[in-house]
Amino acid sequence: MYTASSAILEALNEGGVEYLFANFGSDHPGLIEAIAQARAANKPCPKVITCPTEMVAMSAAHGYAQATGRAQAVLVHVDCGTQALGGAVHNAAKGRVPVLIVAGTSPATQEGEARGSRNEFIQWIQDVPDQRGLVRGYVRYENEIRVGANAKQIVHRALQFAHSEPRGPVYVTAAREVLESEVPRVAINAAHWQPLAGGALAPAVLDIIAAALVTADRPLIVTSYLGRNPAAVTELVELCSAVGIGVIESVPSYVNFPTDHACYQGVQWNERRQNEALAAADIVLVIDSDVPWIGAVSRPRADARVFHIDADALKQQMPLWYIGSELASQADSATALGQLRAGCAQLTPTRERVAERMRHLEAAHEAWEGFIAAHERPVEKLTPQYLIATIRAAIGPEAIVVSEAVTNFHVVSQHMQRTIPGTLFSSGGGSLGYNGGAALGIKLAKPDALVVAICGDGSYLFSQPSAVHWMARRYRAPFLHVVLNNGGWQAPRQAVASVHPHGLAAKSPNIDIDFPQPPDYGGIAAAAGGAHAETVTRTAEVLPALERALFAIRNQRRAAVIDAHV
Numbered sequence: 413m414y415t416a417s418s419a420i421l422e423a424l425n426e427g428g429v430e431y432l433f434a435n436f437g438s439d440h441p442g443l444i445e446a447i448a449q450a451r452a453a454n455k456p457c458p459k460v461i462t463c464p465t466e467m468v469a470m471s472a473a474h475g476y477a478q479a480t481g482r483a484q485a486v487l488v489h490v491d492c493g494t495q496a497l498g499g500a501v502h503n504a505a506k507g508r509v510p511v512l513i514v515a516g517t518s519p520a521t522q523e524g525e526a527r528g529s530r531n532e533f534i535q536w537i538q539d540v541p542d543q544r545g546l547v548r549g550y551v552r553y554e555n556e557i558r559v560g561a562n563a564k565q566i567v568h569r570a571l572q573f574a575h576s577e578p579r580g581p582v583y584v585t586a587a588r589e590v591l592e593s594e595v596p597r598v599a600i601n602a603a604h605w606q607p608l609a610g611g612a613l614a615p616a617v618l619d620i621i622a623a624a625l626v627t628a629d630r631p632l633i634v635t636s637y638l639g640r641n642p643a644a645v646t647e648l649v650e651l652c653s654a655v656g657i658g659v660i661e662s663v664p665s666y667v668n669f670p671t672d673h674a675c676y677q678g679v680q681w682n683e684r685r686q687n688e689a690l691a692a693a694d695i696v697l698v699i700d701s702d703v704p705w706i707g708a709v710s711r712p713r714a715d716a717r718v719f720h721i722d723a724d725a726l727k728q729q730m731p732l733w734y735i736g737s738e739l740a741s742q743a744d745s746a747t748a749l750g751q752l753r754a755g756c757a758q759l760t761p762t763r764e765r766v767a768e769r770m771r772h773l774e775a776a777h778e779a780w781e782g783f784i785a786a787h788e789r790p791v792e793k794l795t796p797q798y799l800i801a802t803i804r805a806a807i808g809p810e811a812i813v814v815s816e817a818v819t820n821f822h823v824v825s826q827h828m829q830r831t832i833p834g835t836l837f838s839s840g841g842g843s844l845g846y847n848g849g850a851a852l853g854i855k856l857a858k859p860d861a862l863v864v865a866i867c868g869d870g871s872y873l874f875s876q877p878s879a880v881h882w883m884a885r886r887y888r889a890p891f892l893h894v895v896l897n898n899g900g901w902q903a904p905r906q907a908v909a910s911v912h913p914h915g916l917a918a919k920s921p922n923i924d925i926d927f928p929q930p931p932d933y934g935g936i937a938a939a940a941g942g943a944h945a946e947t948v949t950r951t952a953e954v955l956p957a958l959e960r961a962l963f964a965i966r967n968q969r970r971a972a973v974i975d976a977h978v
């Protein structure tokens with residue numbers, strides 16, 4: 413029997429989908445049967461990862477795609493499974509991360525007209541007017557497979573959208589009868605369904621930006637997600653070293669530049685002060701950034717010339733967006749940086765000018781490193797800075813860090829000091845709960861890597877740790893989960909203080925954001941997946957706890973949770 417479901421599986425194989433992160437329901441008998449048949453016949457079939465909750469499934473696919481660049485499939489149940497994907501769809505959309513979501517719909521017939529016709533009461537309840545509308549504002553492409561005959565073409569088209577810039581999630585549905593329908597086999601040449609090639613700078617734009625960079629006194633590049641393509645990082649290092657350009661990261665969701673390079677001028681987040689490098693720059697080139705600065709507190713000086721190169725230069729998902737750039741270009745950053753390097757070389761910046769800029773950058777870089785080191789020194793109370801520095805030393809430069817640290821986001825970015833592209837990820841979105849699923853997905857993508865998720869205590873609970881740690885044991889994907897336990901949600905407290913600094917709430921000890929009687933964070937993971945659990949409250953406890961946790965991961969293949977009271 414060869415059904416539309418068999419065709420969908422075949423298309424996933426052809427499209428390079430390795431994993432199906434699945435949460436099954438009554439809409440999926442066709443797919444479950446097709447998977448069973450593929451296995452029995454020893455045919456290639458994506459590996460199924462049973463996901464107890466959809467948010468974790470989607471976050472795992474998100475992490476997998478960040479680590480590899482490739483979309484995986486997430487299979488969910490009709491309208492309610494789609495809704496349960498929740499904020500993870502927002503995260504993939506905002507982070508421009510490719511994921512293929514497949515959902516069934518309630519059967520379209522009720523009198524046994526076709527195989528798969530309604531035979532359970534819930535199928536009337538789950539029939540909704542606009543299931544695709546649930547995610548329409550967040551996906552690059554959505555469609556219903558209405559007849560099984562072209563199911564493969566629709567899957568390939570969806571994957572092509574997901575992988576073409578600006579990348580993002582895509583959503584495909586099919587009714588149960590369609591998934592059950594027998595169809596003719598369609599031969600597909602996967603090479604004809606490749607993502608679109610990224611754009612390059614138009615010659616006139618290239619000339620203007622190259623000339624500006626070469627003649628500037630203090631040129632600066634601001635970036636947030638250029639490092640999703642490691643080749644772009646290499647290009648950026650070469651351009652900056654050759655011309656003498658500083659780099660700052662703004663709320664980075666990837667490793668964009670080696671933090672030990674002299675051109676690296678630090679990272680900014682929500683600090684409520686002017687960034688010095690930004691204030692000093694006469695040319696600012698923003699490359700792949702959603703929020704290069706927050707104008708109300710920190711911005712380029714008034715006479716600075718601003719240029720913008722981005723995979724999504726129009727910021728199509730953001731109703732309000734502008735940065736005052738005199739030129740904006742939609743281009744692939746690696747390609748554009750290669751063009752700029754060649755363009756700047758032709759303009760031959762004088763040796764003295766480059767040397768003067770490099771001296772300035774080196775001095776500022778050294779000051780930045782001093783600032784970081786000063787904050788890492790141990791004091792009696794356990795600080796997040798000391799904790800992150802100790803983790804950094806224990807895990808080494810190649811470990812892959814997932815950060816969802818919220819009010820300690822900048823602490824992780826600053827003190828992890830990553831130097832290798834692909835060793836730090838955050839979601840790129842704003843819906844908390846990505847951390848645990850993302851760590852799992854990355855561990856599946858890079859089974860030999862040490863994966864470390866660092867999250868707030870609130871974000872730990874958002875990430876559904878019972879599902880995450882059950883999966884970590886079930887699929888032998890152990891990782892280190894570090895909870896920055898600051899007694900609840902600090903972010904809303906900081907928000908209140910910034911808007912109502914003299915209000916009653918700012919002075920009140922109880923504004924309903926604390927977690928008195930906190931749960932046993934490590935105990936949740938231990939109960940769900942046999943994880944090793946540690947609690948640390950003092951500086952001296954950190955290193956021994958880390959060593960025991962890493963032993964559990966490496967030698968017992970158990971995940972480990974460190975509940976760190978910071």
Ligand SMILES: Cc1ncc(C[n+]2csc(CCOP(=O)(O)OP(=O)(O)O)c2C)c(N)n1
Pocket residue numbers: 499817818819820842843844845867868869870871872874898900901902903904
């Ligand atoms: C899904 C979701 N719900 C609510 C919020 C709003 N929110 C932003 S930060 C935050 C608190 C996070 O707490 P925690 O992870 O402990 O970090 P902390 O603020 O304490 O650093 C909340 C509730 C959000 N961003 N996403």
Ligand SMILES: [Mg+2]
Pocket residue numbers: 868869870896897898899900901902
């Ligand atoms: Mg917290």
